[in-house]
Amino acid sequence: MISVADALTFSLLTGIFVGISAGYLGSLMVLEKMALVGDALSHVALPGLALGILYNFNPFLGAFAFLFVSAVIIWHLGRVTKLSYETLVAALFTLALAIGILIIPEPDLLEALFGNINNVSLLDTTIAVIISVTTMILVKTIYSKIVLGMISEELATSTGVNVARTNLLYLLLVSLVVAIGIKIVGTLLVGFLVVVPAAAAKNVSSNLLRYSVLSSVFGAVSSASGVLLSSFLNQPKAGPFVVLSGISIFLTVVIIKWASKF
């Protein structure tokens, strides 16, 4: 049994690391106009979580397996059909959400959808920290390649970048970060952490360094303040509070930008 103080510490640490990595990866997703992909992809995890709960294995593994397979399917269909990622994810997401809600035991449904900070263990936190740091290091190595591919696929290819392989690696890393974020924020809201901090940062950035750093900071602050708020109000479902914090940051940035024009 985890004490309340330990659970808060673990949740806070997990939240901060997930927030930083989700913000960092999300900065690319927003640029690639794949914001909805980040959001919808998270829902694909629900059937995986359900299987983990039903068959008594770590739900994180189930969630990651479903996210991983979905990312590969979306990547492959995108290459074969030339349909946008958004179209493909939208189709897959509704199917996964429907299946997930049908098979997940009802008492666990709310926790899977909105997270639970009282259930974060030391192992969860360790996994989250290791995965966050690893994904950020890996994304840093492909960040410029992805941005170059967005500017022009031909330009990237002509300088030796394998755009398709880089995109696949990126989607897999997003799957990992989404999977670890589910514990804190839940499947329904984890996509928010990928999208909104980056959207806020983009408003006030004229270069990539500032943009990616701000996006990571906004992600961390949204997560941490959401977890603290949820603990303070004795509401273990942190997801909605993380969303509230993130939206507050987004609105503050928009207002500051708007006010600076006068």
Add this chain to the structure above:
Amino acid sequence: MESHNDYILKISNLSVKLPNETILDNISFELKKGTTLAIVGPNGAGKTTLFRAFLNLVPYSGKIEWDNKVKIGYVPQRLSVSDIPISVREFLTFKSTSDLENSLSSVGLDNSILNKSLGVLSGGQLQRVLIAWAIIDKPNVLLFDEPTAGVDLDSEEAIYKMLNDLRKKNEITILLISHDVHIIINYSDYMLALNKCMTFFGESKEIMKPELQSVIYGEPVCVEHHR
């Protein structure tokens, strides 16, 4: 006397075909080192596809033979930079972390532009930055797909003149796609007119001869290159 080593590029019977469409048909020509080749033709003539074949980005039949020591710098036609918060310095650093200032001064830009966002540059400035990008790792061949697209008429000539100066100074070979036959004629040594097949290849001045006006204005007639 011409030797085998005078040529940087030899194209023989190059064709690019889709299942139901021929994009390029039986193109053959040779290009000498240190010259400028202008590639002209109407929309859909296969100009960009020719570049893509040069860069191995599309499957093709026939032969594309570059000189052994070739190093290519490429600038495509369409870039999406308006929505990406990226500075000129960051963009150039993607390719090389040194010689940023030298590359910029070669294209007539000073260091103050390094911290500007790519999205706020004028059409002329952006084209110059792209040329700086192409030359930053010291290539000996430059491929430009419409280097003056989105640039006003005055800047257009300035860009062609600058490319010409770069070619002379650095002894590079330039291949560029252009719609402006009348301007590019003054800044290129050779001209290749395409309309899926090759309708003209020769010295640029020749294309203005009355008997060759049909290449630009009339019905295209495919020609074969004779060595």
